Amino acid sequence: MADYDVFVADCPARSALDVIADTWSVVVVYALGEGPRRYSDLRERIGGISKKMLTQTLRKLERRGVVERRSLATAPKGVEYRLTNLGRSLLEPVSVLARWAEEHAEELAGDPPD
Amino acid sequence: MADYDVFVADCPARSALDVIADTWSVVVVYALGEGPRRYSDLRERIGGISKKMLTQTLRKLERRGVVERRSLATAPKGVEYRLTNLGRSLLEPVSVLARWAEEHAEELAGDPPD
DNA sequence: CAGTATCCTATCGGATACTG
DNA sequence: CAGTATCCGATAGGATACTG
Numbered sequence: 001m002a003d004y005d006v007f008v009a010d011c012p013a014r015s016a017l018d019v020i021a022d023t024w025s026v027v028v029v030y031a032l033g034e035g036p037r038r039y040s041d042l043r044e045r046i047g048g049i050s051k052k053m054l055t056q057t058l059r060k061l062e063r064r065g066v067v068e069r070r071s072l073a074t075a076p077k078g079v080e081y082r083l084t085n086l087g088r089s090l091l092e093p094v095s096v097l098a099r100w101a102e103e104h105a106e107e108l109a110g111d112p113p114d
Numbered sequence: 115m116a117d118y119d120v121f122v123a124d125c126p127a128r129s130a131l132d133v134i135a136d137t138w139s140v141v142v143v144y145a146l147g148e149g150p151r152r153y154s155d156l157r158e159r160i161g162g163i164s165k166k167m168l169t170q171t172l173r174k175l176e177r178r179g180v181v182e183r184r185s186l187a188t189a190p191k192g193v194e195y196r197l198t199n200l201g202r203s204l205l206e207p208v209s210v211l212a213r214w215a216e217e218h219a220e221e222l223a224g225d226p227p228d
Numbered sequence: 229c230a231g232t233a234t235c236c237t238a239t240c241g242g243a244t245a246c247t248g
Numbered sequence: 249c250a251g252t253a254t255c256c257g258a259t260a261g262g263a264t265a266c267t268g
Contacts, residue, residue, distance in 0.1 A: 012212040013140045015222060021135035023241070026127045039250055050242065055251060065221055078249060086221050093214040098126035100207040107179055107200050108129060114174065137261070153230055167261065169231060192229060232267075247252075
C-alpha cells in the first residue's frame with residue numbers, strides 16, 4: 001500500500017522537521033515571508049523572542065540555506081534578513097500545516113501542553 | 115500582503131508543530147497510516163525506537179486525539195493502535211512536508227546537524 | 229506482550245549583563 | 249543597532265533493568 005519506509009533516518013518528513021521544528025523557526029520564516037526585514041524590526045514584529053533566540057534561529061536558518069543575511073550601508077546602518085528561494089519554497093508546506101491546525105482548532109483545544 | 119500575525123502563541127503552524135515536532139511522532143503517524151498495528155509490530159516497523167519513546171509518543175498522540183489504543187482479546191493478546199479521523203487528516207500536511215524535503219534534498223544535504 | 233522505573237547526558241530556551 | 253557571554257532550569261531522549 002504505502003511505498004515509503006518509516007525508519008527515522010529515511011523519513012523525509014523528519015528532514016523537513018529538522019529545519020522547522022524548533023520554537024521559533026516557522027515564526028521567523030512567516031515574518032520574513034512578508035519581505036526583507038531588519039533584525040530589530042523582526043524582533044518587534046515577533047512577540048516575545050529574546051535576542052539570543054532570534055540570533056540563534058537566524059543563524060541556523062542561514063546554515064540551512066533558508067535565510068540570507070546582508071549588512072546595510074545606508075543610514076541608519078543595520079542588518080537585513082530575507083528568505084532565499086529555498087526559504088520561499090518553505091512557505092507553502094508551512095501554510096499547509098497552519099491550515100490543518102486552524103481547521104482542527106477545536107479538537108486540539110482541550111489537551112494539556114504535554 | 116500577508117494577513118496572518120507572527121506572534122508564537124497565535125501562529126497556527128506552531129500549534130501543528132506542537133503535535134508533530136518531536137523526533138518520533140511523524141514516524142509513528144506514517145507507520146499507522148498503513149493501517150492499525152500492534153505495539154510490537156510498530157516497533158519492528160520503525161527502526162531504532164526504544165520502548166520508552168514509542169510508548170511516550172503513542173500516549174502523547176492519544177492525548178492529542180491523533181491515535182486510538184485498543185486491547186485485543188484475540189490470541190495472541192496484545193494492544194493495537196490506529197489513527198483517528200484527526201490522525202488521518204494529518205497524513206496530508208505531513209506528506210506535503212515530506213515532498214518538500216525530497217524536492218530539496220540536495221540543498222539540504224550539505225549542512226551540519228545544528 | 230506491552231509496558232514502568234531509573235539514570236544520565238545533551239540540548240532548548242529564558243534572563244540578564246556586557247560589547248563594537 | 250546587532251549582537252556575545254554566561255548562567256540556569258526544564259525537557260528530550262537514549263540505555264538498561266524490571267514487571268504483570
